[in-house]
Amino acid sequence: MPPDEPILTATGLRRTFRAGLGRGRVSAVDDVSLSVRPGESLGIVGESGCGKSTLARMLVGLERPDAGRITVAGQDLGAARGTARRALRRRIQMVFQDPYTSLDPRLTVADIVGEPLTVHRVVSRTGRRARVAELLDLVGLPADVASRYPHQFSGGQRQRIGIARALALEPSVLVCDEPVSALDMSVQAQVVNLLADLRDRTGVALVFIAHDLSVVRHVCDRVAVMYLGRLAESGPTGAVYDAPTHPYTQALLAAAPVIGRRRTARPPAGEPPSPIAPPPGCRFHPRCPLAAGACDADRPDLRTAPGGTDAHLVACHHAEQAVAG
Amino acid sequence: MTAAPTLRVRDLSVSFGRDGEIPAVVGVDLDVHRGQLVALLGESGSGKSVTARAVLGLSDARVSAGELRLGDLDLAALPEARRRSVRGSRMSLVFQDALSALNPVLTIGDQLGELFRRHRGMSRRAARGRAVELLRTVGIPSPEERVRAYPHQFSGGMRQRILIAMAIALEPDLLIADEPTTALDVTVQAQILDLLDRLRAEREMAVLLITHDLAVVSQVADHVVVMYAGRIVETGPTDELLARPAHPYTEALLRSVPRPDAAGGRLYAIPGTPPGPAQRPAGCPFHPRCAWAVERCATERPVLSTVDNERQVACHRATEVLDAAG
Numbered sequence: 257m258p259p260d261e262p263i264l265t266a267t268g269l270r271r272t273f274r275a276g277l278g279r280g281r282v283s284a285v286d287d288v289s290l291s292v293r294p295g296e297s298l299g300i301v302g303e304s305g306c307g308k309s310t311l312a313r314m315l316v317g318l319e320r321p322d323a324g325r326i327t328v329a330g331q332d333l334g335a336a337r338g339t340a341r342r343a344l345r346r347r348i349q350m351v352f353q354d355p356y357t358s359l360d361p362r363l364t365v366a367d368i369v370g371e372p373l374t375v376h377r378v379v380s381r382t383g384r385r386a387r388v389a390e391l392l393d394l395v396g397l398p399a400d401v402a403s404r405y406p407h408q409f410s411g412g413q414r415q416r417i418g419i420a421r422a423l424a425l426e427p428s429v430l431v432c433d434e435p436v437s438a439l440d441m442s443v444q445a446q447v448v449n450l451l452a453d454l455r456d457r458t459g460v461a462l463v464f465i466a467h468d469l470s471v472v473r474h475v476c477d478r479v480a481v482m483y484l485g486r487l488a489e490s491g492p493t494g495a496v497y498d499a500p501t502h503p504y505t506q507a508l509l510a511a512a513p514v515i516g517r518r519r520t521a522r523p524p525a526g527e528p529p530s531p532i533a534p535p536p537g538c539r540f541h542p543r544c545p546l547a548a549g550a551c552d553a554d555r556p557d558l559r560t561a562p563g564g565t566d567a568h569l570v571a572c573h574h575a576e577q578a579v580a581g
Numbered sequence: 582m583t584a585a586p587t588l589r590v591r592d593l594s595v596s597f598g599r600d601g602e603i604p605a606v607v608g609v610d611l612d613v614h615r616g617q618l619v620a621l622l623g624e625s626g627s628g629k630s631v632t633a634r635a636v637l638g639l640s641d642a643r644v645s646a647g648e649l650r651l652g653d654l655d656l657a658a659l660p661e662a663r664r665r666s667v668r669g670s671r672m673s674l675v676f677q678d679a680l681s682a683l684n685p686v687l688t689i690g691d692q693l694g695e696l697f698r699r700h701r702g703m704s705r706r707a708a709r710g711r712a713v714e715l716l717r718t719v720g721i722p723s724p725e726e727r728v729r730a731y732p733h734q735f736s737g738g739m740r741q742r743i744l745i746a747m748a749i750a751l752e753p754d755l756l757i758a759d760e761p762t763t764a765l766d767v768t769v770q771a772q773i774l775d776l777l778d779r780l781r782a783e784r785e786m787a788v789l790l791i792t793h794d795l796a797v798v799s800q801v802a803d804h805v806v807v808m809y810a811g812r813i814v815e816t817g818p819t820d821e822l823l824a825r826p827a828h829p830y831t832e833a834l835l836r837s838v839p840r841p842d843a844a845g846g847r848l849y850a851i852p853g854t855p856p857g858p859a860q861r862p863a864g865c866p867f868h869p870r871c872a873w874a875v876e877r878c879a880t881e882r883p884v885l886s887t888v889d890n891e892r893q894v895a896c897h898r899a900t901e902v903l904d905a906a907g
Contacts, residue, residue: 303766304737410854440624441793442830442870445837445850452847467766470796474839474848497841511771513796515823515838524768527738 261330262291263428263461264315264348269324271310275532282531284310285321286485292429297455297462299476299493301469301508303528307485308465312433315463316350329428346376349427351451353434355414359406365392365417366402372424391420395450412443419450423460430454431463436471448475469512473497478567481505484531484539487558491568501561501570503578504540538573546574585652586612587754587787588636588672592647595628595635597858601643605631605858606811610885613755616785618778620792620802620819624855628811629791633757636789637674638664652754670700673748677760679740683732689716689743690728696750715746719776738769742776749780756781759791774801795838799823804891807831810856810866813885817892825906827894829873832902865896873898 269288272281285307292298300308313319315326317333326333328344336344349372352358359368370388373379379387389399395416406414415435422430432451436444452475455462466472472479473493480490481502489502500506507524526543529535535542541551551573561568562576572578590611597603606628613619623629634640636649638656649657651672656664668674676682684692693715694708703711709728716724719742732740741761748756758777762770778801781788792798798805798819805822807815807830815828826832836849853870856862862869868878877897885895888903896902 303768412854440855441795442624442834442837442851443854445848446852448839449847449850469767470839470841473841474843507768511768513767513771513774513794513800514841515796515799515835527736527769528766 260293263294263329264463265289265291265325265327266311266315267325267327269311269314269321269326271307271314271319271321280532283485283534284531285314286534287324288482288485288487289324290480290487290490292461292463294428294461295455295459296478297452297464297476299472299479300463300465300482301467301472301479302482303467303508305484305528305531306482307531308482309433311482312350312431312463312465315429316348316431317345318350342376346425347428349422349425349430351415351419351422351430351432351435354438355411355418356438358418359414361406364403364405365397368406368417369402369420369424372421376425378425387424388420391423394423394454395420410443411439412446415439415447416450419447419454423454423458426458427460429461429463431465433465434467435464437466437468444471451475469497469509470514481508484528484534486539487569487571488540489561489568489570489572490558491561491564495561495564495568499563499579501564501568501575501579502540502572503544503546503574506578507543538571546572546577548574584614586614587617587652588613588789589648589650590636590646591649592645593632593635593649594645595631595640595642597642603858604811604861605642606635609808609813611636611789611806613787613789615754615787616781617803618781618788618790618801619804619806620790620798621806621808622792622795622798623808624793626810626855626857627808628858629793629808630759632808633674633759633789633791637668637672637757639668639674666700669696669753670751671753672755672757673751673753675741675744675748675756675758675761677763679737679744679764680732682744683740685732688729688731689735693728693743693747693750696747700751711750715750716743718749718780719743719746720772721746738765738772741765741769741773745773745776745780749784749786752784753786755787755789757789757791760793761790762797763792763794770797777801795823795834810861811858812866812895813893814867814896815892815894816885817889821889821892825903827888827892827899827903827906828867828896829871829898829902830867832906833870833872873902 267289271285272283275282302308314321328347333344366388369391370384373384397416436447464475476493479493479496481488483504489505524543537552538556541547556571556573558569558571561570562579593609595606621629635644646657690709690712693712697703697708697711713724713728721727762773802819805819809830815831833851851870864879865883868874883895883897885893888894888899
């Protein structure tokens, strides 16, 4: 496979949930497409309820999409069965947000990190011990922690254990759902650096989901902005951050606090509406300063951003106006 | 500022454990003036929330203070019954978790109205009127109808506004906000910070903001107090302190935040993790993680001393750190 071919693609993913008796369905993810190449990092940003975690769970197979297609190294995950499916699933692994609840408190570190090896019958018992030591070393933990239990570690160390577990099967893609947001601020940088190092050293691709815009900017080559289940904008990180073309991206960037900058722009009015009854047309239109004409009826499709390259896409009828300010 | 501060704390210590053997907060001094927003910045376990609760008299641990005054009132000498009436009327608290801070079985109007009925002896009808007024002040749309709603019918941001409404209802001199925006999205966080800032200006309230977020501090605080392992390590006016940190901890924290102009490179990472209250190192509590540490730091704890007009730092090498910051 040539290195420019995406290792993971998602096309037209859609997922709804029942919202309780008679309350209709929550549209969590609606027609989202994305792709990641080997060694690349893709950031997904958005506010709570925008569907970014549901998207992550679909990518790793914890959630089945209602519609859409996921391919791993060119092979359709939905069409694969049995061992073929397991082999594909192995290549996408997940790092969870909360290192306190995502590790079994009754298992030792060796059991936690080695469990994927046992489940997928990758190595023998003795080989397993060596592989666990190797993985612990990879994430910067000494080998003697293998016999200890999760409660003996700090949050940052637990997150390293979670990352070691995710790396056990030598995945091609690591899906990280808010990997540093539960950590103390003086520890976040350690884990961010570790993930970037692992990408550079092992060539694993990262899907980095976060609400912290500055971390995503730091780590990711490309970024996708989600709003209420849909992609609002996506493109190379520098282009999206420096020249956002969607009014929502602009509002999000303006609202994010930055050290040494007193806030100037007004935050957008209102809050993300309920995904149970998302607004028709553009889902951002009720909060959008540029909403006019067709915004409340016609759903904007992703198109090349004005003034941007082919890789920079935006879903807004008035992107030209948004760019002009 | 020469006027007497709204809140004046001297040598506040709080310890936990049966014999008070676990010191959570040691020797904290704090001043918050009228109309001023002071941020208490620290990581989990730094003692920032414990400090806030001790000021409010909500702590069940051992609290000792050289001085604890709200305006002309000596809080430390106040009997519990008086202190309870001061709490809520002259000083109040906004919690982080708005859903668990509100009573789920009472309407918003009843919860807000209770304040006026209890502290001000108002009638039910008058209290309801004031509740509607307050909801409008904090930016809840159509307050006349929403006053009859229950907490679960509001979004997280709206609930936080309601908590703020309750906290300012009796026009307190001091508002303590404990991580009020941590659970919120950035656009909503910006709205809540705007609201706090506006209320402080309109009502000339003193605000003590407890937070772990440097960027939030940078945006709204006049003055910052940085805590680490139960002690104040640095304090000063926000802009100066963030532009030229004098304590290695503050400096390291600032360096570890991703910056747009340095995207893609390695972040500066502070080694190790913050110590818990039971295992604080001897000497300077930051020395095992400090890039500036010298031999002396492991044995001799630096005291908080003035380095610049309004800057205080607890570090043996403060002047060198300050010079290095330019």
